[in-house]
């Protein structure tokens with residue numbers, strides 16, 4: 001039993017494969033472990049871009065914040081609380097212009113918070129959200145796990161870095177690749193993802 005947070009972020013709605021497979025993982029974990037689930041759809045409800053009110057607000061004592069600062073910090077605090085409450089995080093991301101959807105970047109800009117989700121240790125920054133399991137589903141039109149385009153995967157590597165920076169280092173990655181390379185490529189990408197997810201869920205049971 002545990003609590004799962006499902007975060008989806010693709011702006012492609014019902015066509016999104018990262019959303020489809022992130023859903024499948026979250027539902028599979030729930031079915032196997034009987035835990036609870038919170039769904040955060042960043043495409044439907046994108047966090048705002050961060051502002052001066054947020055940046056100033058988070059270094060200002062709560063009692064001294066302006067109303068605007070307090071409101072901006074509350075957005076981040078709610079997202080962090082949701083993240084802290086989760087034992088398992090399932091994150092779906094579909095490549096947009098070689099990186100992550102801007103909705104997901106805005107979410108990271110809120111939850112990557114000094115002294116709240118990362119601190120500064122003797123040897124440098126130290127993630128504070130430890131002890132959680134993450135399943136990361138990254139979809140992309142091209143193939144980036146190997147070959148000529150591998151150096152241009154600014155999605156999966158960046159996401160792994162951002163997650164690790166806040167302490168989320170236990171990450172299983174499911175890649176759904178080649179989704180714009182024709183029907184056969186999509187079929188293969190879906191079959192590969194299904195196989196990978198089946199194996200991961202068997203381990204989660």
Ligand SMILES: Cc1cc2nc3c(=O)[nH]c(=O)nc-3n(C[C@H](O)[C@H](O)[C@H](O)COP(=O)(O)O)c2cc1C
Nearest residue numbers: 010012016017018094095097098139140141142179
């Ligand atoms: C606006 C836009 C930009 C995209 N940029 C890229 C890109 O830079 N590289 C790539 O390989 N695929 C790109 N794609 C294709 C998507 O990565 C692909 O459709 C993927 O399946 C999206 O994830 P999703 O299925 O979860 O929505 C782009 C798609 C859209 C709609």
